[in-house]
Amino acid sequence: MNLWNRLMCICRRRSPWLFHMNTGSCNGCDIELIASLTPRYDAEQLGVRLQGSPRHADVLCITGPVTHTAVQAIHTVYGQVCGPKAVVAIGSCPATTNVFIDSRVVVGPLNRHIPVDVFVPGCPPRPDAIVQGIAKAAEILAMRGDTETAVEASIAPDFKLETTEVRR
Amino acid sequence: MNLTVALARLLIFPGILFAVPAAWFFLWVERKSVALMQERIGPPFMQPFFDFVKLLGKTTPVRNGPGGLLMQAWPLVAVSAAAGAVGLLPVLPSSGGFEGDLILLLALLEIPSICIIAAGFSSRSLFAEIGSAREAVLSVSYNVVFLLAILSIAASQHTFRLEALAQLPVSPLRYLGILAIVVCLPAKLHINPFSLPNAEQEIYSGPLTEYAGAELAMWELSHGLEWVASAGLVATLAIPHFASWSVDVLVFVAVSFGIVLLLSVLAAATARLAIDTTVRFYWQCTLIFACLIMVLTISSTLFTRVQS
Numbered sequence: 001m002n003l004w005n006r007l008m009c010i011c012r013r014r015s016p017w018l019f020h021m022n023t024g025s026c027n028g029c030d031i032e033l034i035a036s037l038t039p040r041y042d043a044e045q046l047g048v049r050l051q052g053s054p055r056h057a058d059v060l061c062i063t064g065p066v067t068h069t070a071v072q073a074i075h076t077v078y079g080q081v082c083g084p085k086a087v088v089a090i091g092s093c094p095a096t097t098n099v100f101i102d103s104r105v106v107v108g109p110l111n112r113h114i115p116v117d118v119f120v121p122g123c124p125p126r127p128d129a130i131v132q133g134i135a136k137a138a139e140i141l142a143m144r145g146d147t148e149t150a151v152e153a154s155i156a157p158d159f160k161l162e163t164t165e166v167r168r
Numbered sequence: 169m170n171l172t173v174a175l176a177r178l179l180i181f182p183g184i185l186f187a188v189p190a191a192w193f194f195l196w197v198e199r200k201s202v203a204l205m206q207e208r209i210g211p212p213f214m215q216p217f218f219d220f221v222k223l224l225g226k227t228t229p230v231r232n233g234p235g236g237l238l239m240q241a242w243p244l245v246a247v248s249a250a251a252g253a254v255g256l257l258p259v260l261p262s263s264g265g266f267e268g269d270l271i272l273l274l275a276l277l278e279i280p281s282i283c284i285i286a287a288g289f290s291s292r293s294l295f296a297e298i299g300s301a302r303e304a305v306l307s308v309s310y311n312v313v314f315l316l317a318i319l320s321i322a323a324s325q326h327t328f329r330l331e332a333l334a335q336l337p338v339s340p341l342r343y344l345g346i347l348a349i350v351v352c353l354p355a356k357l358h359i360n361p362f363s364l365p366n367a368e369q370e371i372y373s374g375p376l377t378e379y380a381g382a383e384l385a386m387w388e389l390s391h392g393l394e395w396v397a398s399a400g401l402v403a404t405l406a407i408p409h410f411a412s413w414s415v416d417v418l419v420f421v422a423v424s425f426g427i428v429l430l431l432s433v434l435a436a437a438t439a440r441l442a443i444d445t446t447v448r449f450y451w452q453c454t455l456i457f458a459c460l461i462m463v464l465t466i467s468s469t470l471f472t473r474v475q476s
Binding site (some may be wrong): 007008011012014017034039042044045049050051052053055056058082083084105 | 203207210214215217218219221228229295311369372378380384385
């Protein structure tokens with residue numbers, strides 16, 4: 001590994017910029033994510049910065065059990081984040097769909113749609129757990145380097161979006 | 169000023185070799201002082217450098233056609249203009265300069281803001297267009313005051329040459345002009361309470377919404393260089409030159425640092441104002457203040473002429 005690559009690794013690890021996306025969350029995890037940036041937990045020590053645009057972000061933080069209407073938005077936003085990128089699923093909802101399991105409007109869990117690097121389970125997870133998850137995602141970013149999204153194959157291949165099943 | 173001196177000023181001091189680390193340092197001071205005001209620890213010292221290198225290593229979306237070329241060109245134009253503005257600052261005594269370089273400096277300071285407006289519109293994103301429109305309105309509002317203040321300073325000392333302005337002793341009227349310039353700086357640097365154009369979360373990231381990777385790194389750098397140039401302009405106008413160049417450099421850096429600290433504390437203590445409040449602030453309160461300084465300057469000049 002030459003000097004530039006080593007420097008790039010350090011810089012990627014020390015500067016994860018977040019984009020926060022809600023896919024039908026009850027807002028519990030969203031509040032905890034914001035709490036992890038507030039003075040008590042102060043994620044900015046790790047170089048974390050909440051960005052307004054997905055184009056600026058490295059780490060995509062997703063909360064919520066992935067509702068039917070959110071699927072297209074997830075794909076759009078995931079495509080808009082420039083590589084190398086990592087995805088952190090915050091809360092139990094994106095990991096397992098939690099209490100919304102078997103709901104007819106929920107098409108989670110999240111890793112059926114996009115590759116997820118770090119799961120932070122909890123309902124909601126504590127802010128320090130979220131900070132730890134982001135730090136882990138930053139380390140994954142540093143190791144991943146320029147090779148794009150190594151876990152693309154881990155998405156369940158049999159999944160397709162069934163639009164007709166949603167009845168109102 | 170001959171070519172060697174000009175190149176040395178642009179590339180070494182106070183140009184790129186000094187200004188780029190200074191830009192990162194000022195960006196860090198801005199974030200760190202906000203963090204300290206909020207009782208946080210804040211980012212590490214090297215954070216702006218880490219951000220810059222990381223952004224250089226990110227991929228950028230493919231941009232086709234003349235619109236894409238323009239989008240790639242705007243950040244480079246902004247960085248060059250801001251670096252040129254820093255290079256014009258007369259930090260060292262008798263470092264050369266030419267008649268009217270103050271006007272060139274003002275033009276170069278304005279170019280990054282014009283580039284941001286153009287970049288927002290050429291990216292064709294809805295949020296970027298809103299941000300650009302806000303930036304344009306803001307720019308028209310504060311620039312009247314800013315230019316009036318600079319004009320009154322130049323008129324009170326009968327010169328548009330920065331070198332001469334930096335050497336003459338500071339009159340009380342000049343301090344009023346400097347105060348008006350400092351009031352305009354938060355709007356020029358897009359920080360609170362006038363952070364309307366890039367209003368984070370409110371309109372995504374404003375004009376820079378569609379920018380990523382190395383292009384965004386250039387925007388960050390141009391923002392840092394704008395900090396150095398604006399704080400440096402105030403420092404050169406406020407403090408006259410001393411005899412030795414080392415003292416001059418130290419005083420320049422210290423005064424710029426003080427101004428950055430002052431503006432950061434202001435940014436941490438205030439919330440974002442709405443566009444109509446901002447425009448009213450500049451067109452009503454500050455413009456009257458700037459006009460008053462201008463009238464005072466002209467009358468005092470006429471008075472001294474009549475006396476002599």
